[in-house]
Amino acid sequence: PDTDARARTEAREPTLTKPAGSLGRLEELACWLATWQGRHPPALDRIRCVVFAGNHGVATRGVSVYPPEVTHQMVANFQAGGAAVNQLCRANGADLAVIPLDLDRPTAPFDEAPAMTEAEVLEALNAGLTLDLSGVDALIVGEMGIGNTTAAAALSQALFGGTAVDWVGRGTGLDDNGLARKRAVVSAAIARHGDALRDPLEALRRVGGRELAAMAGGALAARHARVPVFMDGFICSAALAVWQAMDSHGLDHCLAAHVSMEPGHQRLLAALGKRPLMTLDMRLGEGSGALTCLGLLRSAVACHVGMATFAEAGVTDKDPA
Amino acid sequence: PDTDARARTEAREPTLTKPAGSLGRLEELACWLATWQGRHPPALDRIRCVVFAGNHGVATRGVSVYPPEVTHQMVANFQAGGAAVNQLCRANGADLAVIPLDLDRPTAPFDEAPAMTEAEVLEALNAGLTLDLSGVDALIVGEMGIGNTTAAAALSQALFGGTAVDWVGRGTGLDDNGLARKRAVVSAAIARHGDALRDPLEALRRVGGRELAAMAGGALAARHARVPVFMDGFICSAALAVWQAMDSHGLDHCLAAHVSMEPGHQRLLAALGKRPLMTLDMRLGEGSGALTCLGLLRSAVACHVGMATFAEAGVTDKDPA
Known part of the structure; x- marks a missing residue:
């Protein structure tokens, strides 16, 4: 965090022609952006959205209403616009990059075996760690992967405890039988991997997935590049939660853009101590929730940067300095 | 409401390449916009924001932390950008128009007398009714007027009952003494005008203000021009509530963009049966909350209009038609 940029934001804010605090969260956002971009004023000109796609062995367990080939089909749809x-x-x-991760080689079904080998999880992490973030003002990482709410639920339970009932939801639209199957798969996975899940990165390897690891890698790369991250929904948040499980400040550069309809997301954001910007009943993934917040984030920057001060505008302040 | 445009939106939505309902409120918004623009697809290219400014006799009662001349100063600030x-x-x-309404002639202090004469309230209503809305896809009406949360509180109590404690908040930052004074002014006004407040338009005349009447006029003009309205905060919502108090469908073409920190706003939106899109702890007025939502509203239109269908993209639907 850049405490100098933060201090400069905090010094300017009360001079602007509005009652103190009247822009609410927009004021906080301007300050947070300056702090994590390491500059004052903050800017949000160039936003990069990267969508990672992966396939999951657990997709064969009846945990989704869509067949696994939809991952591949949707990547083609992303590429076609x-x-x-x-x-x-x-x-x-925002500009968009789509990165499919070994779609023809799904992860192993993690109720039986680790989802990925060590080499595989490292390769997936690297897909995010090596993102080119030069000139980027903020990063959004999104995902596509049939079966990946199951991975997000298992990873959340591994990192924050609770039971499968707490973390498993209907994903793209499971019925009651599907929901019961999905809970059983997550419970079996947690039992199967046991104490190995105490290490967050090992949990990511064992019950995560390639696109989750890549998103986590992207968030870490962004931290080092002073690029704030706008977190999307449940899967994105579960992936990035690995860093907070390792260090309580590990996601301070990440903002919860929205809270999704997937019930585990609300619980997860509470565990992370993050208040979402919007509640729009979305549950799509692809970075969609975070992208929908960009106007609001740019509004925060525009007001902080562009407004006249009381002195400049000749407006009488409540308590003139 | 255009039921044909609504039906065409509802028919297209489930064909788009996403799980049914996964865009949550964005899907509802696309449908609502088509219904009230009277066309499919809906569009949000040209947004007009009109800020009305007025001065209030009650501003001399110690109900604001700012002196009345700030209304004039802020209008100059709007005009200077x-x-x-x-x-x-x-x-x-969005494009912006600023319309000051007789700033040198404040309304009468409404704890003693009607705020406006009949001629005055009609003139103010007309400032909104005569807005040029040709080619406009949506309207935002905002306001500036030192003392106008007092008018909004009195008008809300007149329309929906309750007590001054329910409707009066700290506005731009009153302390406890100021809050007590403001409550007393509202209570005195309600007692003073009595049964005359049962007629919503008469309530607007007696305890409203010029900018409130103008906003109400603008919302009515928009209804006739098939232009949806994005409602801002407490003052805007109180002004427009006049139409719903007269006809339970009178604000169906208006959307609650946000809920402000002013506590009466939450109560008012509940009385109007409107769920706000965002909760950003804002309390500025000027149309600021509604403007901050525009990216989200354009996102809704962009998805509905631009997405490929399952058939076009060759994506396997959950339940192929």
């Missing part, structure tokens, strides 16, 4: 993420990037001024 | 509303219009792609 037809998905929600494409429209949201265009409408909100 | 230095206020929050200017930055938010620029950042979110």
